[in-house]
Amino acid sequence: MVKPKKSGKRELILAEAAKLFKDRGYSGTSMRDLAGQVGMEAASMYNHIKSKDELLDTICFRISDTYISQLAEIEATPSGYADKLRALVRLHIRLMVEDGAAVSVANHDWKYLPEPRLGEFKQARKAYERGFAALIEAGIAAGELRPVNVSVALFTMLSAVRWVELWYRPGRGISAEELESNIITVLLGGLEQPMPQP
């Protein structure tokens, strides 16, 4: 059993590690930097975590596990395919808004994971993309989505939300909800106003 206090320290270390990895890169961050940021001696930090590798591993796999488990939940809902895609786009934006540093590390620093975890991370990402693509494909087959190339639609959607990671912070004059609903409007509804029916 992990004692709550120990887990609290561990979470603090993980949160500060994600911020440092995001700002300075994984290789540009030393455990000494991290200890300074957390306000602990490096030696006592090792009571809570094993290594810099372990921090990266935990940050990256928490994000990929979140994507995978949320995808499974969304797949299991009785909603239509357009609604399932809305939920997925909302998930991406919400994770970036709420846990931006960790998402950034999982997007950029995953390549520093040592094997076999590197391979496992890539497989998890592929599995997620395949699941996302399968929803698009099924939605097209059901006539709910426009008949576009599935890979193009998938990567356009995944890419379309990436700027949020770089841009969003409180004080941008837009709430997370407005951000989500606007991006979803563009991607699912299209920016063009539909022509009024005669």
Next chain:
Amino acid sequence: MVKPKKSGKRELILAEAAKLFKDRGYSGTSMRDLAGQVGMEAASMYNHIKSKDELLDTICFRISDTYISQLAEIEATPSGYADKLRALVRLHIRLMVEDGAAVSVANHDWKYLPEPRLGEFKQARKAYERGFAALIEAGIAAGELRPVNVSVALFTMLSAVRWVELWYRPGRGISAEELESNIITVLLGGLEQPMPQP
């Protein structure tokens, strides 16, 4: 007057420089690497170009000049706003397909430009974004586009096409035209099939 032969060599050096900067990064590329790639002695390469800085400058500003001049052309057409945005999205995709290495350098390595060119490049990019945003804003005001937050629509569109740079190559089983029309369908028309009118 530049002799045609000299200009041909210069273009070859620029094209190979863009590929190397893209693959190894600007700082990871030496003039010796470049000379080897072009098949010239480093000393004779300097008959055609001044420095590594000059290569980066030419590559970055050619791309930003293309965006700015195409935006001006598109602004001047009598098309509606949705069509103007389609033309802009098509321009981004076409540049990535036709001149992917140079676009990649202008997207990633511009930060190595020395001042005052760095500041000028940032200003050119801002001016382009402002012009793109003004079209979205005018399109919303005219009732042609849905009433979304202009910055969100702008960055969603600019970000949505960025994956093409990493993904597209001949042999992907999709033509440049199909790629363009599919992305334009998602961004302007929306992935969701409109409901049939009763």
